[in-house]
Amino acid sequence: MKKVSTFTSLLLVAVMVFAMMAFAGCDSGEGGTSPEAFAPAEGYMTHAEYEAAAVDSEVKLDTYVQATQSWWDGKITVYAQSPDGAYFIYNMTCSEEDAAKLTPGTRILVTGYKTEWSGEVEVAEGATFEIVSGDTWTATPTDVTSLLGTDDLIKHQNEKVAFKGLTIEDISYKNDEPGDDIYVTVGYNGASYEFCVEVYLTGTDSDVYTTVGTLNVGDTVDIEGFLYWYEGVNTHITSIKTVG
Amino acid sequence: MNAALKRAAALALAAVMFILPLGGCHGSRGRDQFVMPEEFDASRNYEITFWAKNDTNVTQVNIYNKAISDFEALYPNIKVNMRLYTDYGRIYNDVITNIATDTTPNVCITYPDHIATYMTGRNSVVMLDELFRDARYGLGGSELRFDGPAESEIVPKFLDECAIDGHYYALPYMRSTEACYINKTYVEALGYTIPETLTWDFVWEVSEAATAKNPDGTFVLNGGNVMIPFIYKSTDNMMIQMLRQHGAGYSDAEGNIGIFNDVTDEFLRGIAAHTGSGAFSTFKISGYPANFLNAGQCVFAVDSTAGATWMGADAPLIDISEDKLIDFETVVKPIPQYDPENPCMISQGPSVCVFNKSDPQEVLASWLFAQYLLTNDVQIAYSETEGYVPVTTKAQSDPDYRAYLTAAGEDNDLHYPIKIQAAELLIDNMDNTFVTPVFNGSASLRDAAGSLIEEVTKSVRRKQTVDDEYLEKLYGDTTTLYHLDEAGRAGGVAPGEDMGPLPAASTALIVSIAAVWLGILLYLAFSTLSKKRQYHR
Known part of the structure; x- marks a missing residue:
């Protein structure tokens, strides 16, 4: 009897685990859901609808936090991405308590206004949000190296992206010393591009911040980051590795 | 017992x-009042922190570093550790946080508005009256190891800006104002001539003319898809100066708020109309005025004179790619005026305050460093990085500084003409500058002033109607958001001041x-x- 009871319990546990996994089927972890399969919550936009929306119009996004800048003064800037596209949400209204919940992968419903600032299409300051619990998703970086210098690069604006085999041309600290942003000039196919280690995103104690400080002009590197725009492509670097 | x-x-x-x-x-919360030591104890070592602000300008950072090393050479027992900021708001926020934990810096670049809030921590900021006038360690004192200015050699108007309730709590460090950087080529292409004194009517009229489009939707003026004829960087200044030029209410020294008045109504309705036509936008909404100006996408760009090195076709500092730059003639003028016969413009720029510590000798060491920032070497070098003006007559009259001004246009770097013209604009108008009353809450009121313009501009762009009902709600929301109903003269209590029953x-x-x-x-x-x-x- 006792043996049967244990077996039954184990069976029930197994059934429950499978059931929970099935219910959490939308929790595809890292980069699993295809753009076509992604369906935003009712009343919220697909990325295509967001792109089609006019600047200064209201937008409603169903998306996943990929990273945040440091919370400050009731606001937080969010790098967000869904399987069908990415968003930069500038100074979203957020309490410090809620900011701690915006970990990578967290699903959020955002209401705000679309705007453009120095070439960066983003959700304007003051957007509001709510967290959708029980569902997470993180993006796998898309390799956009071949798109550098082309008009197609901007189609990936705000996405988590990767670049392979770029050459370091210059590295300079914002205030000429560590502590603030680091400007990283990289070369590819004879053209130069201004990338940035955004200190509010990475902090100064991160691997990427310290690694960039050790690089030399001429080093070949692979880079990951968010495809931010400031008067042109201005990737916010989250990872950098020397490859040659 | x-x-x-x-x-x-x-x-x-x-x-x-x-x-x-x-x-x-x-009223006794906080530190004891600073008491001036008999003399500076040079046998001890001191380590002080200096929170500095720069305009994202490495040359300014280098000047701070040189000032520190020169000072440390004079006072080997004082080590100065600098922490750099590029944003006054961040300094303000950090200081507030550090007052609570009693970890304020020793010396800090700041605005008087902010000091009024810092003073809510009693005796957190050192009152400088006694230090100013100390015969040995005060301004121009006999024991100083450097040639600092006497009190009478600080421009009185700039020094007055550092007084709160009749007592000095800061030293002016640099002064600037705002300027209108104009694409003269475009103005003339539109059939206008820039007047001697720029007026609001002129700016709006030309800006409206610049919105004309071709049948294909491009702008007639530049043939491109982007043209924002008038962009204002600091909308708080825009509102404050407009009200001042009208003699309309803003606030008084007691913290009574007068910003919600008929002049404000009228001005905001004008902003709404010009936003609706595409003639106007702001930095917060569209981007840096300099970038639009230099790309030929703007006619009038208002920004600080301390941003002059970014302005113009030949600007030494640029933030857009070379291929986007256009060639045009740049003219620098004071901000638009309502009464050209009585121009008025804001006085702004960093000041320096000293925070109180339990060790009076540490405070005295801090004061020596703060004073050192007013020596000619520092004043002249720093002012030359941007359209700043030295705060001492001693530096302003120095032959090196006069030679610098005279050399305007000799190159597009140190002697970039737009930058030097911007500085001269302030020198010529020092008597026409003003500052707003300082009280606990004045920093919030300043933010609120700017937000009125930002909100109206945003709302129009978002197809909302700006009418009586809108403005009434805006004023109510602004009052709540910026705690304007709580503002008032609570900026600490001067030592010795009778607090009443x-x-x-x-x-x-x-x-x-x-x-x-x-x-x-x-x-x-x-x-x-x-x-x-x-x-x-």
């Missing part, structure tokens, strides 16, 4: 000790507590005596 009486006496003493501090605590509620509380304690004591004494009697029964 038996045990019961001892206990009663101890309780009475405890009650007195409890009540006494209650009566004395009113305690509030009635506080008095009642203390009396009540005293009465309760008295009751307890009487009860204890009575019960002690009763027990004694019982023992004898």
Whole structure:
């Protein structure tokens, strides 16, 4: 009897685990859901609808936090991405308590206004949000190296992206010393591009911040980051590795 | 004395000790007032922190570094650690946080508005009156190891800006104002001539003309898809200066808010109309004015004179790719005026305050460094990085500085003409500058002033209607958001200032507590005596 009871319990546990996994089927972890399969919550936009929306119009996004800048003064800037596209949400209204919940992968419903600032299409300051619990998703970086210098690069604006085999041309600290942003000039196919280690995103104690400080002009590197725009492509670097 | 009486006496003493501090605590929160030491103890070593602000300009950072090393060479026992900021708001926020934890810097670049808030921590900011006038270590003092300015050599108007309630709490460090950087080529292409004194009417009229489009949707003026004829960087300044030029209300020194008035209404309706036509936008909404100006996408760009090195076709600092730059003639003018006969413009720029510490010698070391920032070497070098003006007549009249001004246009780097013209604009208009009253909450009011313009501009772009109802709601929301109904003169209390009688509620509380304690004591004494009697029964 006792043996049967244990077996039954184990069976029930197994059934429950499978059931929970099935219910959490939308929790595809890292980069699993295809753009076509992604369906935003009712009343919220697909990325295509967001792109089609006019600047200064209201937008409603169903998306996943990929990273945040440091919370400050009731606001937080969010790098967000869904399987069908990415968003930069500038100074979203957020309490410090809620900011701690915006970990990578967290699903959020955002209401705000679309705007453009120095070439960066983003959700304007003051957007509001709510967290959708029980569902997470993180993006796998898309390799956009071949798109550098082309008009197609901007189609990936705000996405988590990767670049392979770029050459370091210059590295300079914002205030000429560590502590603030680091400007990283990289070369590819004879053209130069201004990338940035955004200190509010990475902090100064991160691997990427310290690694960039050790690089030399001429080093070949692979880079990951968010495809931010400031008067042109201005990737916010989250990872950098020397490859040659 | 038996045990019961001892206990009663101890309780009475405890009650007195409890009540006494209650009566004395009113206004005594924070540090003791700084007391000037007899002399500077040079036998000790000091390590002080300096929170500095730069305009994302490495040359300014280098000047700070040189000032520190030169100062440390003069005072080998004082080590200065610098922390750099590029944003006044961040300094303000960090200082507020550090007042709470008693970890403020020693010396800090700041705005007087901010100091008024810092002063809510009693004696957190050192009142400088005594330090200014100390014969040995004060301004121009006999024991200084550098040639600093005397008090009379600081431009009086700039020095006055550092006084709160009749006492000095800061030294001016640099001064600037705002300027309108104009694409003269475009203005003339539109058939206009820039007047001697720029007026709001002129700017709006030309800006409206610049919105004309071709049938294909491109702008006639530049043939491109982007044209924002008039962009304002600091909308708080825009509102403040407009109200001042009209003689309309903003606030008084007591913190009474007067910003919501008919002039504001009219101005915001004008902003709404010009936003609706595409003639106007702001930095927060569209981007840096300099980028639009230099790309030929703007006619009038208003920004600080301390941003002059970014302005113009030949600007030494640029933030857009070379291929986007266009060639045009740049003219620098004071901001638009309502009354050209009586121009007025804001005085702004960093000041330096000294934070109080438990060790007066550390404060004195900090004061020596703060003063050093006013020496000619620092003043002239820093002012030359941007359209700043030195705050001392000693530096302004220095032959090196005069030669610098005269050399305008000799190159597009140190002698970039737009930058030097911007500085001269302020020098020529020092008597036409003003500052707003400083009180605890004045920093919030400033933010609120800018937000009115930002909100109206955003709303129009979002197809909302700006009418009476809108403005009424906007004023209400702004009052709440910026706590304008709480603003007032609470910026700490000057040492020695009579704070008046305690509030009635506080008095009642203390009396009540005293009465309760008295009751307890009487009860204890009575019960002690009763027990004694019982023992004898």
